[in-house]
Amino acid sequence: MFDDFFTRAIIAGVGVALVAAPLGCFVVWRRLAYFGDTLSHAALLGVAMAFLLELNITLSVFIVCGAVALALVFLQRNATLSSDALLGLLAHSSLALGLVALAFMTWIRIDLMGLLFGDILAVSVADISVIYLGGAAVLAVLALIWNPLFAATVNHEIAEAEGQKPDRTNIIFMLLMATVIAISMKIVGVLLITALLIIPAATARRFARGPEQMAIIAALIGAAAVVGGLFGSLNWDTPSGPSIVVAAMVLFLLSLSPVAGLLLRNRAVLPGEKP
Amino acid sequence: MLNPSEPLVSLKNVGLEKSGRWLVRGIDLQVRSGEIVTLIGPNGSGKSTTAKLALGIHQPDEGEARRASGLKVGYVPQKISVDWTLPLTVERFMRLTRRLSSADIKQALAATGIAHLASAEVRNLSGGEFQRAMLARVIAARPDFLVLDEPVQGVDFAGEIALYELITKIRDDLGFGILLISHDLHVVMAATDQVICLNGHVCCKGSPDAVAESAEYRNLFGDRAAASLAIYQHNHDHTHLPDGSVRHADGSVTDHCHADDGHHHDDGGHEDPVGAAVRNRQETDHV
Numbered sequence: 402m403f404d405d406f407f408t409r410a411i412i413a414g415v416g417v418a419l420v421a422a423p424l425g426c427f428v429v430w431r432r433l434a435y436f437g438d439t440l441s442h443a444a445l446l447g448v449a450m451a452f453l454l455e456l457n458i459t460l461s462v463f464i465v466c467g468a469v470a471l472a473l474v475f476l477q478r479n480a481t482l483s484s485d486a487l488l489g490l491l492a493h494s495s496l497a498l499g500l501v502a503l504a505f506m507t508w509i510r511i512d513l514m515g516l517l518f519g520d521i522l523a524v525s526v527a528d529i530s531v532i533y534l535g536g537a538a539v540l541a542v543l544a545l546i547w548n549p550l551f552a553a554t555v556n557h558e559i560a561e562a563e564g565q566k567p568d569r570t571n572i573i574f575m576l577l578m579a580t581v582i583a584i585s586m587k588i589v590g591v592l593l594i595t596a597l598l599i600i601p602a603a604t605a606r607r608f609a610r611g612p613e614q615m616a617i618i619a620a621l622i623g624a625a626a627v628v629g630g631l632f633g634s635l636n637w638d639t640p641s642g643p644s645i646v647v648a649a650m651v652l653f654l655l656s657l658s659p660v661a662g663l664l665l666r667n668r669a670v671l672p673g674e675k676p
Numbered sequence: 677m678l679n680p681s682e683p684l685v686s687l688k689n690v691g692l693e694k695s696g697r698w699l700v701r702g703i704d705l706q707v708r709s710g711e712i713v714t715l716i717g718p719n720g721s722g723k724s725t726t727a728k729l730a731l732g733i734h735q736p737d738e739g740e741a742r743r744a745s746g747l748k749v750g751y752v753p754q755k756i757s758v759d760w761t762l763p764l765t766v767e768r769f770m771r772l773t774r775r776l777s778s779a780d781i782k783q784a785l786a787a788t789g790i791a792h793l794a795s796a797e798v799r800n801l802s803g804g805e806f807q808r809a810m811l812a813r814v815i816a817a818r819p820d821f822l823v824l825d826e827p828v829q830g831v832d833f834a835g836e837i838a839l840y841e842l843i844t845k846i847r848d849d850l851g852f853g854i855l856l857i858s859h860d861l862h863v864v865m866a867a868t869d870q871v872i873c874l875n876g877h878v879c880c881k882g883s884p885d886a887v888a889e890s891a892e893y894r895n896l897f898g899d900r901a902a903a904s905l906a907i908y909q910h911n912h913d914h915t916h917l918p919d920g921s922v923r924h925a926d927g928s929v930t931d932h933c934h935a936d937d938g939h940h941h942d943d944g945g946h947e948d949p950v951g952a953a954v955r956n957r958q959e960t961d962h963v
Contacts, residue, residue, distance in 0.1 A: 429761050430759060430761055430762050432759075548773075549773075551772070552772045552773050554762070555758060555762065555764065555769070555772060556753065556756050556758075558728070558733055558751070558753050558756075559751050559753060559756070559772065559773065560772075560773065561731075561732075561733050562728075562731040562732070562733055562749050562751035562753075562823065563749050563750065563751060563773040563774075563819075564749065564773075565773055606761060606763065609763040610763055610765060610797075611763055611764070611765060611768050612762070612763060612764065612768070614763070615763050
């Protein structure tokens, strides 16, 4: 079944969505949307570095994104600029640096559109194994730090006073973000990864009564958006990344419609929840 | 296990500096099991900063902050807001940093008077209800050391008395060491073992005197309430003037009060009639 490029794309895309959505919940709760953007812009610099140093692209993107995330933590502690100014500075300098570096390497022909917007044709069996192995590792680490990370999200000082070590947890979370961006770049492209993090989580918010529930619902919505978007992409010959994001947006709009409101009211009681 | 003879937390001559200014300096403080230590002082006097030094959220720039090893801490910070994007019920909030049994959660919520709100979303709570939920959370976790930073803000007056009584009761029943912050200079609990008055440094400390016989308090709070309230009376040897300078008992004026000064009062600082009444009475006493 891996012979069909489309099947490969669906498997890869669903894998990415299942990992991105739970992390995306934290992006929404912690108001880190712009941070996600910054990391994905830095991913392009990672691609340039991979060609320059002949590294594996996923690995190189992870290293650059991780470095940018740590640079941000360091700058936030020591600089006199606000976080959003620092993020803008890091995002656009790394994007520009990446584009300039790619332009210099005239001996390489790169499908820039594929990098920016994703390319379903390019998904190989090796990519799928990277997504599933990397994704499983990300989810395992996230499950381990879930409680301290959530406590730090609700209130940093309570978490710190009560022994949850929020600073360490935050750094681990940032590295998880870097990993997700590295493995999902091929499917949605660097410009739209943040959408895959945020839109399913935003859609799930209305239906969720607790943080764990929101993460699971977001993962399912993300997977549905990937399947819908890729079918659309195949049908109408549109780029895969934007098609997935459009599908996610449609699901979000549906969740705001009266039909969803009716569903919300008549919803069966989910396990672990009091009526 | 904790050694009962050791203090849970001790600060020795602790100071914290931020951009060239000492937020607090020369703080000495100890909290033992079963003891309630209350910090009072005007706005900006370093009460919350001192609490954060005791909790280890801030590291001191001078002096020494020590916590007993294995200390289980509960913290009710001043004024936190929960982001409205968080799907968080009161019950899940109770489990934020610790595993708790449903029975413990139910009991703590009942004790703080919000048993009916267990499955309510935190963002829909009123200020007073949220404050009760925060208190319930730390009580249910049964910590060794509890820091309560203005724990009754936004709570209605009857509730305020009930919560202070609850805090005293849990100290008696469960033996927590409690560091309590109040900006009410005049209202501290009768059960407080030690009151520390801060104004960037420790102005004075000691045990609070009962105020049950004070006619003003009886009139204001009623007989029953007066029994659980106390006033901390002390002599003022310097006065903070509106421009920030300090007039001492001998009539001299300086820019700041000195570490060896005793208690002070603000000429323009009291906004409440009770404080003003108390101050006026005390000033009459001086004459």
